[in-house]
Amino acid sequence: MSKKQYQCEKCGCLDYTADQIQATGGDFSKIFNVQNKKFTTISCKQCGFTELYRNETSSGMNILDFLIGG
Template sequence: MEKQQYVCPKCGNTHYESDQFQATGGNFARVFDVQNKKFTTISCSRCGYTELYKCATSEGWDILDFLMG
């Protein structure tokens, strides 16, 4: 597998910052405040353009998140 270099589609910059966040999705998840959607973000360090990539989640972590509230 070939490693690709990041190039911002807006400004052409080749430097980026990566982060993750979780969000609540669906009615059941909102009622019980379960953050069952996970995303990785890639943000251009020059212009701030950000792309979201959905991450796979496991039911075990969803249950743990529910129990810890």
């Protein structure tokens, strides 16, 4: 899988790292610690500026996350 071209909006650097984070959504998710929001992060290696992009989550993965205590 090849990296897509990215240019930092702040400093113009072309080097970046990509990662993923998960977060809880509404009240129900917070009570049961279900992390049903997933995001891809793109961070500039030079200045650290980071952008978040929302990923789709499946119901099956949300249920599995709830059952195993995610």
